[in-house]
Amino acid sequence: MSEIRQGLGYTEEHEWASAAGENAVRIGITDHAQHQLGDIVFVELPRPGDRVEAGQPLGTIESVKTVSDLYAPVSGTVAKVNDALSDSPELVNSEPYDGGWMLEIETDGSAAELVASLLDADAYAGRTD
Template sequence: MSEIKADLLYSEEHEWAAKGASRTVRIGITDFAQSRLGDIVFVELPELGASVAAGDSLGTIESVKTVSDLYSPVSGTVTKVNETLVDQPELVNTAPYGEGWIVELEVDGELEEALAKLLTPESYEALVAE
């Protein structure tokens, strides 16, 4: 059973979002996603300052099995990327909710409105149980 954190919100594409200070959101992939991908060997990070819409690709994650897009769960501007993943992409596997975070965005518009479109932990649990 994959870990689903109660204090996060989730997308149907298996990204998690953590509310930060002001209008920022930290994003990564879920434990479920990293376990399905297998050993992560490369993470393509977006450019700082890049503008993304909800559902747009933020970059890619490459595992020994496949290459997958990383989708933005909210619209916003990239304010931070986890540069540690360049040299240690395996952190996505070992700490998907911690040191394996991928990007931070400043949300376009109201933070609560953007987050309201995401899945609750209970809804995400039901999705992955299917």
């Protein structure tokens, strides 16, 4: 059974989002997604300053099985990327909600409101059964 944390927002494409400040949203992929992908070997992310649009691809994640697109759960400007993933992409497998986060997006609106507009944990759980 995959871990689904309360208090996060989720997308149909298996990304999670959390408010990381008034206008900052931290994102990553869910525990369910990392289980489906298998051993992660590479993560390609946008650079700080790049603009991303909600629902649009923003990078890729490569496992021993496949390469998958990563999608932006919110629109905004990339503020930070998790540089640890370039040397240790396996953090996505071992700590998908903690050390395996991928990037932070500076949004134009309230981070808390944007996260709340996504699927909640119960709604997301219904899509992973």
